[in-house]
Amino acid sequence: MSRMLPAFVIVPLVAAFVLPIFGTKGKSLATFLANLVTIFLLVLAVLSVGQSCVYEVGSWSLRVGIVLVLDGLSSLLLLAISVVSAAAMLFSVRYMERYTAKTKYLSLFMLMVAGMNGVAISGDIFNLFVFLEIASLASYALVGFGCEHEELEASFKYMVLGSVASTFILFGIALVYGNTASLNMAYVSKAIQSNGINPGLAFALALLIVGFGLKAALVPFHAWLPDAHSSAPAPISAMLSGILIKTIGIYALTRVLFNVFGVSLAVGWLLVVMGLLSMVAGAFLAIGQWDFKRLLAYSSISQIGYVVLGLGLGATLIAMGANPAWASLAILGGLFHLVNHAVYKSLLFLTSGSVEMATGTRQLKEMGGLAGKMPVTRAVCTIASASIAGVPPFAGFWSKLILVIAAIQAGFYWVAVILVSVSVCTLIMYLKVQRYVFLGELPDNLRKVRESKGSMLIAMVVLAGLCMVMGLLLLVPSLKTSVLDPAVNVLLEGLKYSDRVIQMCSSQGKLL
Amino acid sequence: MAIFYILLLFMLIAAIIAVETKDLLSSVICVGAIGFGGSLMFLFLYAPDIAITQIVVEVLGLILLIRATISRDLTTITGDREFFGVVVSVAIIAVIFLAGVRVFETLPDFGTPIFTKVPDAPSQTYIEKGLSETGAANIVSSVILDYRGYDTLGEAAVLFTSILGALVILRARSRKLLEEPDE
């Protein structure tokens, strides 16, 4: 596996460099190639599960060069990225026929995937920043892909806030370098362990939290998300909400926080508060929306809140020195929710795209009675809604259950109460979607609506199937120990990460 | 040493003018002044690579900015957003500044880079072994294209992404005329 690690980045990058050459004539070939790449990445990600290795780029040692690190957390994220991107790419085959410049779209899509994969496997802070920037720039361009008023406006706002966030992150990295003289995460972490966190590093951490928080749209910084996620083409919304904010926001934040700087009580509480605020505010804002995609976007804020809450709870418990089993449970809940949300939120955005393509509108009030006309879309939408609302057999239920159990065990009863009540809000929100989109009376102008066909349906059905069986990831012990547990352990081990990476590097050096 | 203060003050003044002037064109030209000041600063900080790159990028960036700026009726939009938002933002920015301005004391003094204080820092390796390990006399070149070549691949991809993005944003027609009567 170690030898294949650069393929996660280099394959989509090369594909992105080659795809624009095809032009309009080779459009179908280019689409085929792009699908091939995403499926290849999916296979690679499945193969990487349970592995743990490092790759020294250019054979330079850990100290002077850049390393790629694959561990449980990275492979969990890689799996989520490749599942969502494969489905979104399959969906795009038909959906993006409405737009011009399809090969450019495919190329940007590939760049976004390459950027996210690069973030997931990077073991160097500056390298993480560079790949984060690839993914962000590709997403700015893709949000504005439609080039109409709303898209351009959303893209501009997103890009301004995103650039501010990037500058903050870069400044934070500069301060980290200025205090530790290294950029490699393992060595930065070692320097921090030996010298302690001085005010400079604390300020750097604050800048990084603000920067990654902006990218992840946590509540004080969430203003851009509803505009951007609702204006993008549907497969891109699925990518953005499903996986991008998690990769360049949550993942980068947790990696830096848990494995490089080390958790502290203050930061843990900060995350808990931000998570709770995001959950509550996102849910309340979502209920009032009448635009289908906007509702989904606000709901993303709320769901990201769950993830951050779980991770923050874990961080707090670790810092308090409480029973590690509770912390592990909270982190497990957060990470499992991250994966679940990636699947069902992207599915919901794909259904919204399917509905929008069929009816030509996103306003809930203008729709209705589509259940008879679009049975498959209706079925998958119901599955996804049940899942996001936490109805028992589906995926979302299990992750929320774990979070509630963790909160109760740790003694934070009020957190558990908020968790459950936000979950009820979510249920109401999605009942509203069902009611206004699929039930009720069919308006006259929608009589000729047809079910979407081909690749769009396949993508949605596959994701819906995943939604139903995601619970197994937790319930089947062998799957749990190979997929989820390594990821949780990476966060639990905290600062031991640096020793592990350095040790893995030296042992691989001996092998070669 | 004094030269750095002079140049930084020059850049700061240019920045304040660029931010506060009403005329967009003069604002853009002040950005150019900041960039050229920065370029000179890089030269005095013994970073000729960066100085060259900064100056050529500055020229091209100015052309891009002027492209966006010059027109007759645009230069009049001035002023800030609504009052309350401005006050809150200024307060937050002031807090950031006051919090941040202290932290620089923890850095080594200006003029003694951190890598001289940390044993086995990567930069020391680059300087000592850069020529023998990569063959490039320009150590910065050897760092960006060999030791940290992967970063530069990312950098090339960033530029590729943004240019592709700009072309996508600037294309004339975004949606096809639909064959199916969808709307």
Added chain:
Amino acid sequence: MLYALCFLLFVIGLYCAVVKKNLVKIVIGLAVMEYAVNLFLIMLGYRAGGTAPIIGRGDFESGTEKIVGAFLNSSVDPLPQALVLTSIVISLGSLALLISLCVRIYGKYGTFDITEIRRLRG
């Protein structure tokens, strides 16, 4: 002190990007922030009385391939320079994208005023 002035430049850029309502001014603010960060990184690597990290013919001990100690003890830090080179490219790329967005928005809305560009709300 120099670091603090550099940080002041950063803050001025942040102010401009957050408070101004002209699109081009916002872009300028972002550009100023990026200058400040680049300058800060290079200043971190500065060595008083140093030399540029480029080996010339004079830096070899005569007749050998060995680099003289004077160079080793006076060269400034090359790593921040490499980082800044990367970050300059990134900022040029995002500048190009931002400008295209601005021009395109002007084409659609006929104004650079962000308070008038409000189709999306909520």
Added chain:
Amino acid sequence: MKGMTVIVKTVSGWVKILIFLFGINIILFGHLTPGGGFAGGVILASSYVLLMLAFGRQFVEKNLPIPLASKLDCAGAFMFALVAILGIVFGGSFFVNFLYQKYLPGKALNLISAGTIPLSNIAIGLKVGASLFLVIFALSVFCKDFRCKDLERDLNKLASGKE
């Protein structure tokens, strides 16, 4: 007819060659002297920008057609990635400087030294030059065809210094 006066055209015709050569020089000697692929690429692009200002857009388009520039852009990026991938094939690891370590060590401070570094510089120069030319061209086309028609004329005026 687009463009400026005869004097400007003649002078920029000469200067253009100088700038172009300077850019190539910066790229080729990037591993020995300050500069490198990126700075050189920007200089190459600016030589075409100068032509565009002096002679007008159509002239430049004849000189360097847009589809060609777009292909050069992709080719440069691909070439750089290829240099990295060849490291796996010949050096056993991604981004190995295989030429320097195994095949062509060269002599320090000579033009042919440092293995793959000059190759990467050339690739980056090609990529950067082509892509920056493309974006400026696209912006100018956009300004011509859409609402801000007078923009280009203004830019020309500004560049020639007569308002």
